[in-house]
Amino acid sequence: MVVVPPQDPWAQVAEVVRLIRGGEAQTRPELADVTRLGRNVISQRVQAAHDLGLVRPSGDMRSRGGRAADVWEFCGDAGHVLVGLIGTTRFTVALAGLNGDVLDEVVVDWKVAEGPEASSRRIAQEMRALLAAHEVDHPWGIGIALPAPIEFTTGRSADPVAPSSMNYRWPVDFDIRQWFIEEFRTPTFTDSVIHMVTLGAAAAPDAPDDLVYVRIGTGLGAGLVSGGRIHRGATWVAGELNHVTMSDDPRRICPCGRVGCLETYCSGWAMIADAQRIAASGASPYLAKIAATRELELDDLGAGVDFGDAACVEVVAGAADMLGRALATVITLFNPARVTIGGFPISHNGLLQRVVERAIRTHTLAASIAGLEIVPGDPEQREGIHGAAELVVDALLAPESLATWGPLGSPVGVPELLEGPQQPGS
Numbered sequence: 001m002v003v004v005p006p007q008d009p010w011a012q013v014a015e016v017v018r019l020i021r022g023g024e025a026q027t028r029p030e031l032a033d034v035t036r037l038g039r040n041v042i043s044q045r046v047q048a049a050h051d052l053g054l055v056r057p058s059g060d061m062r063s064r065g066g067r068a069a070d071v072w073e074f075c076g077d078a079g080h081v082l083v084g085l086i087g088t089t090r091f092t093v094a095l096a097g098l099n100g101d102v103l104d105e106v107v108v109d110w111k112v113a114e115g116p117e118a119s120s121r122r123i124a125q126e127m128r129a130l131l132a133a134h135e136v137d138h139p140w141g142i143g144i145a146l147p148a149p150i151e152f153t154t155g156r157s158a159d160p161v162a163p164s165s166m167n168y169r170w171p172v173d174f175d176i177r178q179w180f181i182e183e184f185r186t187p188t189f190t191d192s193v194i195h196m197v198t199l200g201a202a203a204a205p206d207a208p209d210d211l212v213y214v215r216i217g218t219g220l221g222a223g224l225v226s227g228g229r230i231h232r233g234a235t236w237v238a239g240e241l242n243h244v245t246m247s248d249d250p251r252r253i254c255p256c257g258r259v260g261c262l263e264t265y266c267s268g269w270a271m272i273a274d275a276q277r278i279a280a281s282g283a284s285p286y287l288a289k290i291a292a293t294r295e296l297e298l299d300d301l302g303a304g305v306d307f308g309d310a311a312c313v314e315v316v317a318g319a320a321d322m323l324g325r326a327l328a329t330v331i332t333l334f335n336p337a338r339v340t341i342g343g344f345p346i347s348h349n350g351l352l353q354r355v356v357e358r359a360i361r362t363h364t365l366a367a368s369i370a371g372l373e374i375v376p377g378d379p380e381q382r383e384g385i386h387g388a389a390e391l392v393v394d395a396l397l398a399p400e401s402l403a404t405w406g407p408l409g410s411p412v413g414v415p416e417l418l419e420g421p422q423q424p425g426s
Contacts, residue, residue, distance in 0.1 A: 003400060009045070010403035012037065016045045017054050017397055020072050021099075023205075027062050027069035046072065052406060053078040054397075076101055079140035079411075082130070082186075083388040084123045085193055086146055088112050088168075088218045091119070092385070093126040095134055098393050100203065100386040104130055112147060113168040120179050127184075138412045141396055142180050142188040143388030145196040146170050147219070149237045155190040158236040161256045187417045189391050193384060194239060195230055196391065198223025200383030201340050202230070203390045208337035212330055213377070214241065214323065215343040220267040224334065242267065244326050262326050266319035268298050268344055274315045275301055284311035298346045305351050313351065320352040324359020331360060332368050342377015 004011045015035060019025040025034045032042045049055045056075055061068035076099025085092040089112075094105035106126055112119055123144075131139065148159035148170045155177030157170045180188040191199075198213040202225045209228040215221045222241035224231040231238050242263035243256055252264035264270050275296045279287035286309040290300050304312025327339060341347050341356060357374045377383060395401060396411050405411040 004403045006399075008399070008403060009048070010406050011399040012041070013045045013048045013052075013406065014397055014399040014402045016042070017049050017074070017402075020049075020055050021074040021397075026058075026071045026073065029064065029069055030062075048406070052409065074099060080134075080136050081389045081392045082127050082139045082142045082184075083385050084127065084142070084144045084180075085196065085384045085388065086112060086119065086123070086144070086170075087193065088147055091123055093123055093130060094385045095130045095136065095139075096385060096389040098140070098389070100200075100389040100393075102382060102385050103134060105382075105385065106130070112170065116171055116174040116176060116179075120176060120183075124180070124183050139184070139186055140411050141392035142184060142186050143196070143392045144176055144180060144188060144190045145193040145384055145388055146176065146190060147193055149240070150191050150195070151236045152191065152232055155188075160237055160240070181418050185413070185418065187392070187396065187411065189388075189395055191388075191391060192221070193217075194221030194223045195232070196387035197342065197377075197383045198225060198230055198239075199387030199390050200385065201225075201342075201377070201387070202228070203386055208373075210334070210336045211338040211340065212327070212334065212336045213340045213342065213383075214327065215377070216266065216268060216341070216347040217343045218268045220263045222330070224336075226334070241326055241330065244329075246322050246326065262322060265322040268346070271301055271315055271319050271346070272296055272298060274318075275312070278311045278315070284309055287311060298344055302346050302349045305349055316346070316349060316352050317355050320355035321359050324356040325363055327356065328360050328363035331364050331372065335368055337371065338373040338375060340375050340377050342383065343381070345379075348376045348379055 016031055019031060019034055025031045028039065028042050028046060032039050053075055055072045058071045058073040060071040062071050076097040079098050081096045081098065083094040083096060090107055090109050092105060092107050095103045097103060108126060110122060146157055148157045151158040156175055157172045159169050159172060161169055177188050177190045194215050197215050201207060201213045202211060211225045213223045220242040222239040224239055242261060244262045245260050246262050246265060247260040249260050252260050254261035254264050275287055278284045279291040279296060282288055286304050286307060287296060290296060301312050301316055305316050341353065346352065353376060361369060401417065404416050405414045408414060411417055
């Protein structure tokens with residue numbers, strides 16, 4: 001797709017839709033003020049967006065002292081987006097509206113080590129089931145999140161950590177974006193799980209333009225939003241907070257091959273490993289009793305903290321302190337307005353949240369944290385779904401895309417949208 005100049009009518013339609021969708025301008029006079037376009041031109045561009053089913057009158061009127069004007073709203077139900085979030089031990093498939101509202105979702109236990117082909121086929125199977133259940137003939141687009149950094153121009157993995165017999169990594173030579181394009185004949189966009197989650201957090205109505213999102217899952221990840229846009233870095237690996245060195249402890253061996261990385265302290269697998277060592281030593285009768293019947297889980301640590309088990313408190317507080325110290329450096333350098341800590345339920349544990357905040361405030365200049373919010377993530381863990389939908393819709397409503405499919409009335413079945421490099425949608 002070629003670059004569309006701002007004076008192109010479809011570029012103006014795209015800008016009108018963006019402003020209405022974001023709530024920045026929702027009446028014709030407001031749109032004219034923001035875009036500096038004439039009233040007649042604005043009326044034509046709003047009508048074009050309305051004809052495509054992208055905007056509609058909300059039924060409200062707004063006046064700035066004169067005649068009241070119609071308030072326009074984005075049509076979140078104009079189309080559908082499929083989302084696939086791939087983790088190491090499970091994946092989530094969801095069907096969402098264009099506004100990110102989740103219509104349905106399913107979580108499937110699945111080991112990503114089964115391989116990219118098998119994983120893709122299984123995800124596609126669940127996607128088709130959702131489409132059939134909701135009688136959706138064809139989605140507008142698909143968003144896929146991988147458990148690895150993504151080279152955003154191509155949509156392929158840019159994972160800097162080499163795979164090993166003990167550490168499966170998504171292969172860099174598997175083009176999952178092209179696989180789903182060919183399978184569904186639908187525009188497909190990929191990014192890392194942490195970036196999708198961060199995009200979802202940044203899309204919240206009250207989200208500041210500068211924020212950090214930390215996700216505690218099986219591993220650990222972080223995403224940065226600067227000036228309202230996600231920061232991916234020169235080689236696509238921005239936010240690898242998990243590989244910041246915190247100690248020289250030779251017992252803390254990271255999948256990257258080094259020792260003492262933050263991930264070896266406060267990722268899900270690291271906290272479980274600490275709990276297993278404690279259970280085996282007999283220092284915690286609570287953990288030992290559970291370990292005698294099944295494998296320990298992160299939820300056991302959270303429950304142990306609530307129960308008052310000293311060993312569980314030590315593990316969670318120690319992990320949280322390390323995370324807070326690492327975040328103190330990020331905050332000093334980046335000066336965000338908000339830090340969100342989300343992911344698995346352990347991330348919402350009160351002790352973990354308090355210790356992280358204490359460590360941040362202890363190791364950061366007062367000026368760097370003036371007004372800083374430290375908040376938990378969505379307990380339903382839907383930020384990734386919202387973020388993936390946001391990525392897809394942003395890309396499809398970008399001027400270049402809208403100029404391609406707008407004259408045809410729908411992005412469904414437009415070959416040009418399936419070709420070329422992945423277009424930045426955020």
